[in-house]
Amino acid sequence: MNELLLEKLHTHFGHASFRPGQEEVIRRVMDGRNVLAILATGGGKSVTYQLPALLLPGITVVVSPLISLMLDQVQQLRTRRKIPATYLNSAQDYTESRDVLRELSSGAYKLLYVSPEKLQQPYVQSVLKRVGVSLVAIDEAHCISQWGHDFRTDYLRLPDAIRQIGSPPVLAVTATATSEVRSEIGQLLHILPEDMIVQALNRTNISLDLIAVTDEGERREQVLRMIDELQGPGIVYCSTRNAVEVLVASYQLEGTKRVHGYHGGMESMERMLIQSQFIADELDVIVATNAFGMGIDKPNIRYVIHYQVPSSLEAYAQEIGRVGRDGQPGYAVLFHVEDDWHIHQHMVEKEYPTQMQVMQFYHWFHSHSGQPRTSEVWAALEMTEEMVQLLTFYAEQTGLTAEVAATGEAERDHVLRIWQETEKRKRLKKQKLFEMLSYVEGTEGCLRKKLNHYFGEEQAEFSLYCCSHCGLDRKAFQGKISTVDRKKLENSWDLRQALEILLPKK
Structure with missing residues (x-):
């Protein structure tokens, strides 16, 4: 089995070995067990159900919360992975849905991406039960928990929908989940504690920065300057659509980088185009609400700027987790003013x-x-x-x-x-x-430790810099050091060596 898994992994995904946690999850799935996989953002969650789908006899149903996300993943599976996949969602009309279900019955696909509300329809359930579902994978599984930061009522109806299609094994995957959320997911989906695979949230290559500003004008000025100075592709997260539009317009007046906005009020085709351009390095920076980023497969994002404070530590951890998936140094900076709390309230x-x-x-x-x-x-x-x-x-x-x-x-x-x-x-x-306010306004203690402790972790290892409370030099991310020194930094896991490179010698 091990040789077969590695062969499929290399043939369809181009990897010679599994990332931490992946093989453990896949083996349990292949044994027909219900599994909860908590893998850090960028940890390769999709492989844990896409690879088994190739080997299991029936189809694999993937429940996905966003239409744009399922469209993107199906396109990648068809073109890059050469895996037969399709989707079913509420945006399709009756004829489109009927054609997809007919093709499923003929055995044309191995993977079906479906929205949670579509899976509740009796006709869809009857077709899937007749075709035979070998696995149900629930992406962004924290949405099923009423303790979660992103609870969705359609997700909580999934256990009944799964019973209606024959109670196949379930794989629930997410990047962030507190102990309460993990417990509720386990109860709802009948997942035993020993089948919960939890990888460390800590991303050692991401340096955490926190900057307090006095007012909106100072914040905008600093963020616009950072967009110019920081190296590599980046994402700027804002809490509101208006903040996205104002920041993009302000930068485009004098900035030199290719910057575009992204939020839920845009047409779906425009959002898909912007996302594709960013992935293809045709855009340097995306300024977005939290509508952007889920399922983005771009390993070389070098930084995330939070223009405003996120609504929860879960959301914050997910968003900064999009930095540095290639393992190279990354930077996450969070700006805050008092008005941010009023916006969220x-x-x-x-x-x-x-x-x-x-x-x-x-x-x-x-x-x-x-x-x-x-x-x-x-x-x-x-x-x-x-x-x-x-x-x-x-x-x-x-x-x-x-x-x-x-x-x-x-x-x-x-x-x-x-x-x-x-x-x-x-x-x-x-x-x-x-809890987010406590994290931001606390003046003492390591930011990395506080964030990880919230998720029940004690890990605090880091490669280049830890955080602004422990000591951080922004020059390392602004292109103000030589190429030779930057290469040393990228290959260095020793903070003392990094400081010797960056700080002037007396």
């Missing part, structure tokens, strides 16, 4: 309904019993689609159905229980924001 308040909105939602159930949920209705209730999905999910959890609502039975109790559940989610989001 405002966003959290908008994300969750008031008690009055829950009441309106209940009355909508009462007056629209049995009718389809249209976007016009949600607009009338002045709620986002995500908010309505959350309310619908918790309505189901508390036993509220359209039939129950129509009777007006126990209205107050149902409204209160639904609202309490959404308030619990809001408090969790605020708790994660507080």
